[in-house]
Amino acid sequence: MDYILEMRNVSKRFGEVQALHPVNFVVARNEVVGLVGDNGAGKSTLIKIITGYHQPDTGEIYFNGKKIEHLTVARARELGIEPVYQERALADQQTLWRNIFMGRELTTQAGLLDVKKMRQETRKLMLESMGFTSAAVTPESIVRTFSGGEKQGVAIVRALYFKAELIILDEPTMGLSLSETRKLLDFVREIKRAGKSCIFIDHNVFHVYTVADRIVVLDRGAVAGEFLTKDITLESLMDKMYRVAQTGSLD
Amino acid sequence: MRRRLERIKFVSKEGKTMTSHEDPAVAVSQQRRLLWEDGLTRFARRYGLQIGIICVLLVIWGLFIIGAPATFLSREIYAAFMSTIPFFALIALPLTLVIIAGEIDLCFPSIMAVGTLVFVKVFEATGNLALAFISCLTTGFLTGLLNGAIVVRLGIPSLVATIGTQFFWRGVVLVITGGHPASLVPVKGTFLHQVLVGRAAGYVPAQMLWTIFVAVLMWVILNRHKFGAHVYLTGDNRESARLMGVNVARTRMMTFAIVGLMAAFSGLLASLEVNYFWVTLGEGYLMKTLASVYLGGTSAFGGTGTILGTFVGCFIIGTIEAGTVAVGLSGFWTQLIYGLIIVLSVAMHAALNRRLAR
Numbered sequence: 001m002d003y004i005l006e007m008r009n010v011s012k013r014f015g016e017v018q019a020l021h022p023v024n025f026v027v028a029r030n031e032v033v034g035l036v037g038d039n040g041a042g043k044s045t046l047i048k049i050i051t052g053y054h055q056p057d058t059g060e061i062y063f064n065g066k067k068i069e070h071l072t073v074a075r076a077r078e079l080g081i082e083p084v085y086q087e088r089a090l091a092d093q094q095t096l097w098r099n100i101f102m103g104r105e106l107t108t109q110a111g112l113l114d115v116k117k118m119r120q121e122t123r124k125l126m127l128e129s130m131g132f133t134s135a136a137v138t139p140e141s142i143v144r145t146f147s148g149g150e151k152q153g154v155a156i157v158r159a160l161y162f163k164a165e166l167i168i169l170d171e172p173t174m175g176l177s178l179s180e181t182r183k184l185l186d187f188v189r190e191i192k193r194a195g196k197s198c199i200f201i202d203h204n205v206f207h208v209y210t211v212a213d214r215i216v217v218l219d220r221g222a223v224a225g226e227f228l229t230k231d232i233t234l235e236s237l238m239d240k241m242y243r244v245a246q247t248g249s250l251d
Numbered sequence: 252m253r254r255r256l257e258r259i260k261f262v263s264k265e266g267k268t269m270t271s272h273e274d275p276a277v278a279v280s281q282q283r284r285l286l287w288e289d290g291l292t293r294f295a296r297r298y299g300l301q302i303g304i305i306c307v308l309l310v311i312w313g314l315f316i317i318g319a320p321a322t323f324l325s326r327e328i329y330a331a332f333m334s335t336i337p338f339f340a341l342i343a344l345p346l347t348l349v350i351i352a353g354e355i356d357l358c359f360p361s362i363m364a365v366g367t368l369v370f371v372k373v374f375e376a377t378g379n380l381a382l383a384f385i386s387c388l389t390t391g392f393l394t395g396l397l398n399g400a401i402v403v404r405l406g407i408p409s410l411v412a413t414i415g416t417q418f419f420w421r422g423v424v425l426v427i428t429g430g431h432p433a434s435l436v437p438v439k440g441t442f443l444h445q446v447l448v449g450r451a452a453g454y455v456p457a458q459m460l461w462t463i464f465v466a467v468l469m470w471v472i473l474n475r476h477k478f479g480a481h482v483y484l485t486g487d488n489r490e491s492a493r494l495m496g497v498n499v500a501r502t503r504m505m506t507f508a509i510v511g512l513m514a515a516f517s518g519l520l521a522s523l524e525v526n527y528f529w530v531t532l533g534e535g536y537l538m539k540t541l542a543s544v545y546l547g548g549t550s551a552f553g554g555t556g557t558i559l560g561t562f563v564g565c566f567i568i569g570t571i572e573a574g575t576v577a578v579g580l581s582g583f584w585t586q587l588i589y590g591l592i593i594v595l596s597v598a599m600h601a602a603l604n605r606r607l608a609r
Contacts, residue, residue, distance in 0.1 A: 051494075053494075089491055094484065094487055098484070102484055103484070103496035105480050138293070
């Protein structure tokens, strides 16, 4: 199997708390993996290890089959691992173009910002990928004026623009309205169509089930089970999730 | 915008009620008008605060001209402004970056004194002006960087950290000098003195030219350089900036270092202007400088602010003292008027911000 990401026996402890027992976790190329689990199941710890935010205590991480020794945020980014965090993704008081190019500003040969180019690229992205057709939205628009779904869209488009290989969506539907959620799920399908991979973390199994190829259930810092969405019905998945939450075992 | 377009219904020539979408000619003219209006609101949104503060300056200036025409229509008062305002403007400009980054610096008055003390000591020891000058700037940069390091590396709120270092460096100056001032008369007439505080064309103080230069430089750094972009992002949402790969720690530390550098520079200029180094150098600048930045529309919460705003803010603060006395009020009025203008202007910014952000 062609894995874009492979984690073997990765664990993490914070002081007294074993946030993550040694787990194995893989993402195949062009696969959307849903990561579900209750609060404290270890979802965010796992994600923060993948994005280089935390260093694992044990285990190995392979990206495109190559072992990555010391994964930092910058290194993860170079590799094309791109987290999209709800709320924390954008700088609210800044313009759209500043947000699109956040941390990766284009510069001219003189070392100054290429504001013109960044505005142009932003306009192009707005029209082609973000679905902003309203004349009221321009690259100069302040992001604070956008709706929650629009902000998520901006963050996902930003990730795709920068050639992300593996996009990580952390609770992207939180606080979104029904139609906004649908828009967001379309963005996730867009990731799949673009040939990229995605890890989709959500409390809501309904959302995950509709877009994920495979669902990984985490519980108390360990992988409780994995299912291909084509092999399992939503009902039996729900059943198993409730059972895990209550008893700690799937069956 | 889209919603507004759809809502515009009108009666066509044939007497039918239709929306603007249905008649292309009307739709185009409507759209053009709305786009123009839109462009106007966008312009107001982008530059509203800056326009606002410029208006405040013009109103105050107008009042002073009406109240004291003899003073405010003469060249002398402007020469005076241009010689004194730069001493805090030179610090307020880089301080804008610190505040946009979501931090605060109260230490700079003491850095002014430390920098000039180093200048005096190195000059006394070596007689080398250039070396003394460079030592002064280096000291400022390093003390500023130390502030940044204390804030960032030790995680101490900048308000607390810089209150501490402000006392510390003032203490260092007092201990080393024993409270005695030092004469800078030997520097007078040198090339350095001419360049820093001479008079261009016999009228414009060099420090004013330096202030304009620093203002342009700070504008470029803030608006056309990666560092400035990162300053905005850091102040707006530190966590997201970090997640997007912005070196937040370095950005925050550098803003403090730049203020330190400019504080030492300004302290030296202020001392050379009077040919004397007083150990109290910098005292009295703290509130004026901070007020200039906030007056200019920079948000105390970080994330927004402009160099133009600060520049104008400095001139508002700088003219009030002379203006109050010139219009015939006693000097006791100045603080009251400072307070009034600061509170009113900041309230104006808050109101504009709320209206324009929508």
